[in-house]
Amino acid sequence: MSFLKIQHVKKDYPNQKGVIKDFSLTVEKSALLALIGESGSGKSTLLKMIAGLENKDAGAIYVGDLKIANPSERLVPGYDEVQLVYQDYKLYPNATVEENIARPLLLYDKAYREKRVKFLLKLLKLESFKDKLPRNLSGGQQQKVAIGRALSLEPELILLDEPFSSLDTIQRRELLVELKTMFRELGVTVVFVTHDLDDALQLTDQLALIKNGKLIQRGTAAEIFKSPANKYAAHLFSHLNPIPNTKDAYIRPSEVRLFKTKGLKVKVTDVQYLIHYNQLFVELADGVQWRLEDQSRVFAIGDAVFLQWDEEAVLNFA
Numbered sequence: 001m002s003f004l005k006i007q008h009v010k011k012d013y014p015n016q017k018g019v020i021k022d023f024s025l026t027v028e029k030s031a032l033l034a035l036i037g038e039s040g041s042g043k044s045t046l047l048k049m050i051a052g053l054e055n056k057d058a059g060a061i062y063v064g065d066l067k068i069a070n071p072s073e074r075l076v077p078g079y080d081e082v083q084l085v086y087q088d089y090k091l092y093p094n095a096t097v098e099e100n101i102a103r104p105l106l107l108y109d110k111a112y113r114e115k116r117v118k119f120l121l122k123l124l125k126l127e128s129f130k131d132k133l134p135r136n137l138s139g140g141q142q143q144k145v146a147i148g149r150a151l152s153l154e155p156e157l158i159l160l161d162e163p164f165s166s167l168d169t170i171q172r173r174e175l176l177v178e179l180k181t182m183f184r185e186l187g188v189t190v191v192f193v194t195h196d197l198d199d200a201l202q203l204t205d206q207l208a209l210i211k212n213g214k215l216i217q218r219g220t221a222a223e224i225f226k227s228p229a230n231k232y233a234a235h236l237f238s239h240l241n242p243i244p245n246t247k248d249a250y251i252r253p254s255e256v257r258l259f260k261t262k263g264l265k266v267k268v269t270d271v272q273y274l275i276h277y278n279q280l281f282v283e284l285a286d287g288v289q290w291r292l293e294d295q296s297r298v299f300a301i302g303d304a305v306f307l308q309w310d311e312e313a314v315l316n317f318a
């Protein structure tokens with residue numbers, strides 16, 4: 001059953017119309033969903049509206065049975081049930097890790113507070129850092145404390161707005177894998193905003209693609225890879241080679257087979273050594289540039305390569 005329901009939400013800013021355009025999306029309870037879109041597509045605005053921290057112009061948002069009101073309708077904006085964590089989420093600099101996580105629980109019973117904080121420190125593997133100040137932690141540990149603080153009030157929905165973008169790739173990937181296990185254990189529902197498909201796939205394979213304030217496609221990574229709704233969705237997964245003499249048809253580099261004879265003849269203009277294959281930059285007869293994957297690393301600059309692919313692999317957007 002749907003847990004988060006976003007129904008026909010619209011948003012204009014005074015100087016920017018159509019930031020969110022008739023946006024509808026549902027997310028199941030305990031699901032982890034990545035909301036992917038390029039910069040300025042409206043991701044942060046949407047998350048803030050889900051958290052009740054930004055006014056919507058139209059539509060409705062429900063978290064379970066809770067109808068999210070606009071901040072203009074409430075004395076204190078936001079909800080304990082929905083926690084938003086973003087990159088600049090500030091920890092209290094002069095409070096320890098333990099105190100930072102306990103802070104939202106100050107009004108709760110002491111025994112409950114201590115039990116909850118102990119549970120979260122263990123869950124986040126921060127027990128041995130509990131007496132440290134944020135500045136003495138790594139970036140990844142600081143983000144875990146921020147997540148611990150967001151989890152302290154037992155929210156049902158966690159919204160992550162690119163909170164890990166300041167971390168290096170290795171730290172970020174490790175943290176995402178760790179968080180995935182933790183979120184699953186807790187059964188909390190998560191919407192993770194990112195513009196990076198690789199990051200999204202570390203946490204989940206449930207994707208929603210947003211462009212210019214509109215939902216482009218919703219599905220698993222495999223579904224969207226196989227049947228992308230448009231060129232934008234297809235392009236998130238890989239480079240697209242335009243097929244000559246077609247209106248809007250493309251083939252992915254990974255779908256093109258390379259031969260020394262027979263097929264479409266192209267010439268190698270550059271070779272790039274990548275981890276799993278050599279990336280070839282090639283030129284077709286009419287000057288069109290393509291990229292190819294040379295798995296056996298046999299072709300060099302100046303070589304002629306002959307290409308073949310299956311018709312079923314062609315992506316047609318005409």
Ligand SMILES: Nc1ncnc2c1ncn2[C@@H]1O[C@H](COP(=O)(O)OP(=O)(O)OP(=O)(O)O)[C@@H](O)[C@H]1O
Nearest residue numbers: 013014016019037038039040041042043044045046
């Ligand atoms: N408070 C605001 N007032 C006016 N315009 C805003 C405001 N917040 C965002 N915008 C504009 O709305 C559009 C969507 O912004 P938003 O931050 O939601 O996008 P985003 O997809 O999260 O982008 P990014 O990935 O860069 O954070 C942008 O064009 C932005 O300039």
